Amino acid sequence: GNDLREGKISCLVVEHLALHPHERPWLLALLRRPRAETDAAMVAEATARFADGGARKAVLQTIATLRQQALQCVQAPLRELLAALLTQMVEPISHLL
Numbered sequence: 088g089n090d091l092r093e094g095k096i097s098c099l100v101v102e103h104l105a106l107h108p109h110e111r112p113w114l115l116a117l118l119r120r121p122r123a124e125t126d127a128a129m130v131a132e133a134t135a136r137f138a139d140g141g142a143r144k145a146v147l148q149t150i151a152t153l154r155q156q157a158l159q160c161v162q163a164p165l166r167e168l169l170a171a172l173l174t175q176m177v178e179p180i181s182h183l184l
Contacts, residue, residue, distance in 0.1 A: 088130035094118040098149075103142035110136070150177060 090097045096118065104111055117129055137143045154173050161169055 088127075088134065091117060091130050091133050092122045092125045094120075094122075098146050099137050099142050102145050103137050103140055106142055106145070107136075107140050110140075147180075150180075 090099075100114060100118070104114065114133070117125065117133060120129075154177075157173065158166055158170060
């Protein structure tokens with residue numbers, strides 16, 4: 088939710104707009120709000136729309152695909168090091184994977 092509060096255009100925002108371009112005015116209005124005026128209910132609504140609209144699933148699938156492709160490009164022992172690095176990179180969203 089912090090990316091939404093800070094007005095950051097994340098991969099979820101991009102994917103959601105690709106899937107639901109008619110929601111652009113709503114989402115841009117949310118992203119343009121000052122952080123102090125972006126409450127938990129607004130973040131929860133956006134998070135629910137991302138999930139219900141398929142953006143979250145699409146982004147998680149892209150992450151999984153890119154991870155797999157990256158791991159196929161290197162041989163052991165670098166593969167193990169890369170796997171550990173990628174695991175650390177997705178730690179903030181690991182509960183979604």
